[in-house]
Amino acid sequence: xxxxxxxxxxxxxxxxxxxxxxxxxLIGFLxxxxxxxxxxxxxxxxxxFNSYARTIExxxxxxxxxxxxxxxxxxxxxLGIRQAAGNREARPVGYRQxxxxxxxxxxxxxxxxxxxxxxxxxxVHISDFRLAARHPQGLAYMVHERMxxxxxxxxxxxxxxxxxxxxxxxxxxxxxxxxxxxxxYSPLIDKAGRGLAVLLxxxxxxxxxxxxxxxxxxxxxxxxxxxxxxxxxxxxxSSPAAATPSVTKEPR
Amino acid sequence: MSADHxxxxxxxxxxxIWRQSGPADAGRMETYHLDGISPDMSFLEMLDVLNVRxxxxxxxxxxxxxxxxxxxxxxxxxxxDGNAHGPEAETATCQLHMRSFADGAALxxxxxxxxxxxxxxxxxxxxxxxxxxxxxxxFISANTGCAVDANSTPVAKSDAELSMDAxxxxxxxxxxxxxxxxxxxxxxxxxxxxLGLLPQGQPERSKRxxxxxxxxxxxxFGSCSNYYECEAACPKAISVENIARLNRDYLRAGLTTxx
Ligand code: FES
Numbered sequence: 001x002x003x004x005x006x007x008x009x010x011x012x013x014x015x016x017x018x019x020x021x022x023x024x025x026l027i028g029f030l031x032x033x034x035x036x037x038x039x040x041x042x043x044x045x046x047x048x049f050n051s052y053a054r055t056i057e058x059x060x061x062x063x064x065x066x067x068x069x070x071x072x073x074x075x076x077x078x079l080g081i082r083q084a085a086g087n088r089e090a091r092p093v094g095y096r097q098x099x100x101x102x103x104x105x106x107x108x109x110x111x112x113x114x115x116x117x118x119x120x121x122x123x124v125h126i127s128d129f130r131l132a133a134r135h136p137q138g139l140a141y142m143v144h145e146r147m148x149x150x151x152x153x154x155x156x157x158x159x160x161x162x163x164x165x166x167x168x169x170x171x172x173x174x175x176x177x178x179x180x181x182x183x184x185y186s187p188l189i190d191k192a193g194r195g196l197a198v199l200l201x202x203x204x205x206x207x208x209x210x211x212x213x214x215x216x217x218x219x220x221x222x223x224x225x226x227x228x229x230x231x232x233x234x235x236x237x238s239s240p241a242a243a244t245p246s247v248t249k250e251p252r
Numbered sequence: 253m254s255a256d257h258x259x260x261x262x263x264x265x266x267x268x269i270w271r272q273s274g275p276a277d278a279g280r281m282e283t284y285h286l287d288g289i290s291p292d293m294s295f296l297e298m299l300d301v302l303n304v305r306x307x308x309x310x311x312x313x314x315x316x317x318x319x320x321x322x323x324x325x326x327x328x329x330x331x332x333d334g335n336a337h338g339p340e341a342e343t344a345t346c347q348l349h350m351r352s353f354a355d356g357a358a359l360x361x362x363x364x365x366x367x368x369x370x371x372x373x374x375x376x377x378x379x380x381x382x383x384x385x386x387x388x389x390x391f392i393s394a395n396t397g398c399a400v401d402a403n404s405t406p407v408a409k410s411d412a413e414l415s416m417d418a419x420x421x422x423x424x425x426x427x428x429x430x431x432x433x434x435x436x437x438x439x440x441x442x443x444x445x446x447l448g449l450l451p452q453g454q455p456e457r458s459k460r461x462x463x464x465x466x467x468x469x470x471x472x473f474g475s476c477s478n479y480y481e482c483e484a485a486c487p488k489a490i491s492v493e494n495i496a497r498l499n500r501d502y503l504r505a506g507l508t509t510x511x
Contacts, residue, residue, distance in 0.1 A: 013476075
């Protein structure tokens with residue numbers, strides 16, 4: 001029986017189904033992550049965002065959630081690379097000429113590339129906000145500091161852009177991989193997927209852009225406002241506290 | 253065929269054709285100039301004209317597969333200017349006519365490329381991988397007794413239609429050829445839908461999909477990235493809905509069969 005399950009999970013159709021399921025899980029995470037991010041726009045000089053972060057960080061189940069999330073990412077990445085490598089092997093000799101007539105878009109043929117860009121971005125992002133020591137003035141302050149630098153903001157915009165392109169193909173594709181296709185609802189899924197890709201990309205891009213356009217002054221002004229209040233952030237915490245700056249925060 | 257030395261009227265073509273003397277040969281593109289081609293000739297007749305001429309010149313004719321020449325057997329199939337079966341939609345190579353090309357055109361003619369379809373010679377492939385996939389389960393085991401009464405086995409109209417749509421697959425391999433991953437999902441999906449939608453196909457449905465998918469992978473075909481190039485290249489316009497059906501039948505069978 002376990003052999004049967006193993007065969008299912010490692011078959012090419014099974015692997016695609018797992019990619020689809022892990023991808024769906026990651027999309028769910030992104031939606032929650034974005035909702036958390038947008039609290040930065042709440043106009044409370046980051047207080048809402050910081051308290052949101054603290055709520056998550058103080059949840060004792062956070063490490064469990066983080067492990068689960070890391071597993072989702074890892075499975076999705078490994079399966080994706082495995083898939084790309086296997087598919088390359090399936091055509092050892094290529095064509096001199098090839099013309100596309102399918103539903104292929106930039107997003108479709110660049111899934112590996114956009115996926116890898118997102119992966120690199122993920123590493124940067126986690127080291128920025130999850131592994132870095134918490135600044136005494138709080139997470140919101142760190143976000144503003146990061147986004148204020150042109151290079152920092154550019155890296156984030158690039159990562160978020162790659163994510164949007166990735167999702168443009170990903171959403172409808174995951175339904176197909178799970179065998180869910182029907183003339184009645186598939187066109188709707190196509191549209192919803194593209195809408196979701198745009199919304200998520202724009203939503204995540206709001207932070208750097210907002211920081212740039214609206215609030216260099218605000219960022220400076222808000223720093224004292226937020227202060228060290230959270231007892232959680234020690235000077236150098238690799239303790240559960242800093243080790244937890246938010247599930248919703250980092251990977252994306 | 254008599255047109256081969258009549259440069260009078262007709263189309264002039266430059267043909268860049270893949271030549272490979274055998275499976276072990278590395279192969280190369282070779283260029284041929286041909287004139288006097290009638291726009292009403294089929295693409296394969298154009299190759300016939302070329303071959304007659306090559307033979308007269310004592311050269312090796314270009315090997316290519318064909319049988320029915322009426323778009324139903326699935327024997328023919330080459331890449332023409334990067335298009336599986338050429339530039340016309342829903343048209344097998346044998347049904348393609350030279351009027352689809354401009355006079356003076358330079359055409360690139362290559363074999364379908366896939367690890368699962370090794371080239372035997374020139375444009376001829378070993379497509380027995382498809383036969384082995386069928387042999388793994390693409391059939392219905394039934395005793396052929398006397399003919400049963402009509403309508404003794406009811407089939408819903410929509411199922412019958414979808415099944416017949418899928419049954420149009422001629423097994424030419426254009427789906428594999430056009431797929432960037434050289435995946436055979438549309439071929440296998442068509443067989444799964446064709447047999448799995450009919451009542452007679454139910455007893456072996458789970459066994460069939462598991463065995464055929466396993467064989468598909470063993471033959472070295474890639475996996476599906478949902479490019480849908482296959483559907484666009486298919487001379488019978490088999491829908492990628494059949495791939496979704498294959499996916500869900502496979503997952504269902506994998507999760508529910510008990511033997
Ligand atoms: S030769 Fe039979 S389908 Fe083309």
